[in-house]
Amino acid sequence: xxxxxxxxxxxxxxxxxxxxxxxxxxxxxxxxxxxxxxxxxxxxxxxxxxxxxxxxxxxxxxxxxxxxxxxxxxxxxxxxxxxxxxxxxxxxxxxxxxxxxxxxxxxxxxxxxxxxxxxxxxxxxxxxxxxxxxxxxxxxxxxxxxxxxxxxxxxxxxxxxxxxxxxxxxxxxxxxxxxxxxxxxxxxxxxxxxxxxxxxxxxxxxxxxxxxxxxxxxxxxxxxxxxxxxxxxxxxxxxxxxxx
Amino acid sequence: xxxxxxxxxxxxxxxxxxxxxxxxxxxxxxxxxxxxxxxxxxxxxxxxxxxxxxxxxxxxxxxxxxxxxxxxxxxxxxxxxxxxxxxxxxxxxxxxxxxxxxxxxxxxxxxxxxxxxxxxxxxxxxxxxxxxxxxxxxxxxxxxxxxxxxxxxxxxxxxxxxxxxxxxxxxxxxxxxxxxxxxxxxxxxxxxxxxxxxxxxxxxxxxxxxxxxxxxxxxxxxxxxxxxxxxxxxxxxxxxxxxx
DNA sequence: CGCGAGCTTGATGCCGATCAATGCATGTGG
DNA sequence: CCACATGCATTGATCGGCATCAAGCTCGCG
Numbered sequence: 001x002x003x004x005x006x007x008x009x010x011x012x013x014x015x016x017x018x019x020x021x022x023x024x025x026x027x028x029x030x031x032x033x034x035x036x037x038x039x040x041x042x043x044x045x046x047x048x049x050x051x052x053x054x055x056x057x058x059x060x061x062x063x064x065x066x067x068x069x070x071x072x073x074x075x076x077x078x079x080x081x082x083x084x085x086x087x088x089x090x091x092x093x094x095x096x097x098x099x100x101x102x103x104x105x106x107x108x109x110x111x112x113x114x115x116x117x118x119x120x121x122x123x124x125x126x127x128x129x130x131x132x133x134x135x136x137x138x139x140x141x142x143x144x145x146x147x148x149x150x151x152x153x154x155x156x157x158x159x160x161x162x163x164x165x166x167x168x169x170x171x172x173x174x175x176x177x178x179x180x181x182x183x184x185x186x187x188x189x190x191x192x193x194x195x196x197x198x199x200x201x202x203x204x205x206x207x208x209x210x211x212x213x214x215x216x217x218x219x220x221x222x223x224x225x226x227x228x229x230x231x232x233x234x235x236x237x238x239x240x241x242x243x244x
Numbered sequence: 245x246x247x248x249x250x251x252x253x254x255x256x257x258x259x260x261x262x263x264x265x266x267x268x269x270x271x272x273x274x275x276x277x278x279x280x281x282x283x284x285x286x287x288x289x290x291x292x293x294x295x296x297x298x299x300x301x302x303x304x305x306x307x308x309x310x311x312x313x314x315x316x317x318x319x320x321x322x323x324x325x326x327x328x329x330x331x332x333x334x335x336x337x338x339x340x341x342x343x344x345x346x347x348x349x350x351x352x353x354x355x356x357x358x359x360x361x362x363x364x365x366x367x368x369x370x371x372x373x374x375x376x377x378x379x380x381x382x383x384x385x386x387x388x389x390x391x392x393x394x395x396x397x398x399x400x401x402x403x404x405x406x407x408x409x410x411x412x413x414x415x416x417x418x419x420x421x422x423x424x425x426x427x428x429x430x431x432x433x434x435x436x437x438x439x440x441x442x443x444x445x446x447x448x449x450x451x452x453x454x455x456x457x458x459x460x461x462x463x464x465x466x467x468x469x470x471x472x473x474x475x476x477x478x479x480x481x482x483x484x485x486x487x488x
Numbered sequence: 489c490g491c492g493a494g495c496t497t498g499a500t501g502c503c504g505a506t507c508a509a510t511g512c513a514t515g516t517g518g
Numbered sequence: 519c520c521a522c523a524t525g526c527a528t529t530g531a532t533c534g535g536c537a538t539c540a541a542g543c544t545c546g547c548g
Contacts, residue, residue, distance in 0.1 A: 076395050076396065076398075076399050077399075078399060078403070078484070079484050080484050080485070082399075082403045083399075083403075084395075084398055084399040084402045084403055086395045086398050086399075097387075097388055097391055098388060098391055098392050098395065099388070100384050100385055100387075100388035101385045101386075101388035101389040101391075101392055102392075106392045106395065107395060126377065126380060126381065126384065127377070129374075129380070130373075130374050130375070130377055130380060131374070133370065133371070133374055136370060136373070136374060136380075137370065139384075140344050140370065140383075140387070141344055141345045142345075143341075143344075143384070143387040143388070143391070144341055144342060144343070144344035144345035144387070145345040146391050147341055147342055147345075147387070147390055147391060147394065148342050148345055148346075148350045150391065150394035150395070150397075150398065151320050151328075151330045151342065151350065151351060151394070152320065153394075153398055154320070154328055154330050154394065154397055154398065154401060155320050155321075155322060155326075155327075155328040155330075157398060157401035157402050157445060158328045158401050158442065158443075158444075158445035159322070159326045159327075159328055159442075159445065161535075161536090162535075162536070192493090192494065192495090193494075193495065193496095194494085198402065198403075199402075200402075201401060201402035201403065202536075202537090203536075203537055203538080204494090204495080205495095205496085205497085205536090205537075205538080206535090206536060206537075208495060208496055208497080209496080209497080209536095211495095211496090212496070212497080224494085224495070224544080224545080225495095240322070240323050240324050241324070405503075405504090406503075406504065436525090436526065436527090437526075437527065437528095438526085446504075446505090447504075447505055447506080448526090448527080449504085449505080449506080449527095449528085449529085450503090450504055450505075451527095452527060452528055452529080453504090453528080453529080455527095455528090456528070456529080468512085468513080468526085468527070469526095469527095
């Protein structure tokens with residue numbers, strides 16, 4: 001329920017207005033004026049080292065968090081201990097939307113590498129978005145986008161086979177990384193096979209075997225967590241493989 | 245893209261303020277004054293007969309819809325035609341949140357029985373919620389709740405076996421029906437085995453077999469779509485069955 | 489260097505998919 | 519009112535994809 005690790009808050013260094021993630025993050029589409037108003041809310045940062053949790057299920061909800069640097073996973077768990085990774089978040093993406101409904105977080109957020117997040121006090125954000133329709137709009141779109149994304153994951157989990165799931169996963173990751181200026185064909189996975197498996201509804205052995213299969217087929221080059229996509233078209237075809 | 249069936253709009257009959265669903269729907273927690281302001285927006289209804297769609301993927305997004313009477317499913321589909329039921333909606337629940345992010349609907353909403361919905365023009369709703377913090381709060385909570393629900397479905401699809409999925413599904417349905425004043429132990433399914441299967445990531449034969457198994461075990465009484473829950477505790481246990 | 493976490497690979501088995509036939513309820517037209 | 523069609527549900531037989539169990543392997547790190 002409570003966070004054991006010490007929470008490191010850092011003094012304000014960079015404002016939204018001068019943040020290079022502003023086109024990917026909450027300020028997207030806002031005017032310079034409007035972003036400056038956002039700056040007044042987002043006054044603190046927090047560092048989370050690899051393996052630490054940003055928040056846990058049941059924690060009191062007060063703020064959203066925008067990933068500034070690093071990489072996170074979120075996961076929910078059943079009473080019996082089984083857990084399910086519900087998403088991976090990279091720079092510019094928001095964490096904590098699950099907490100709004102009950103004022104308690106409904107999942108765990110864990111840093112997969114040393115990370116920093118911007119702390120966005122939610123009540124202040126709601127207040128400001130009552131005054132800035134454009135900000136309100138952005139917030140609604142972000143929440144809606146999360147809903148749409150989740151529905152896509154349901155489709156994946158409910159009706160795709162292992163190869164299709166992994167192919168879809170890789171295409172999604174590279175696409176998001178590309179938006180952030182990284183290569184479309186090379187990536188370093190920040191998560192284990194087990195975490196990928198949990199997200200995709202597969203066991204880690206199946207993930208590993210599927211990577212190997214893609215490598216044998218010349219679609220990927222796999223060296224542990226370093227992945228190179230050799231044939232993106234093939235990956236796309238795998239995803240769209242018509243029902244058997 | 246366009247709706248073939250004629251759209252039936254009906255004159256305003258009942259306002260939110262006098263609607264018996266107001267504690268389950270958008271007005272939840274609002275004062276009488278505030279609900280009256282909502283009334284000014286929600287001025288039209290729409291009837292959707294069984295089998296008709298309320299909206300389709302790609303349709304222009306303008307409004308949210310609150311189910312007034314009846315029952316809906318929402319489903320997303322992949323390019324190859326496979327589709328996935330992403331939810332079942334009953335009275336008081338909102339449809340269309342998926343459309344906010346891109347201004348186009350991202351799923352199909354289909355009536356599973358003759359239904360009526362209240363039309364809530366979204367831009368007006370955003371405008372009003374800029375003035376009524378309580379309304380803004382309700383809207384945010386509803387969206388967040390949908391995100392949390394989706395994560396629960398991911399857990400189900402990613403890590404539960406057939407029996408657990410069906411048991412969880414039945415408990416969820418009866419719980420929601422009970423909130424609406426129906427029996428906790430008897431229900432009539434509004435959807436086919438195939439639709440249940442799609443939602444749960446199973447084939448219809450598996451759904452049918454699992455119903456039969458529950459009946460053999462004395463947990464349920466199943467007569468086509470009429471279900472009676474004989475042993476709710478057993479259902480709960482099935483859901484929480486620790487990993488094998 | 490040796491330990492351990494994470495990854496790969498093989499052998500085997502089971503759950504749920506698939507294929508196929510039958511049953512049951514509703515509706516329609518002769 | 520019956521004959522038949524249609525859509526949905528049930529049940530059986532078989533198959534296959536992924537889980538499971540079990541070794542080794544790789545690499546980073548104390």
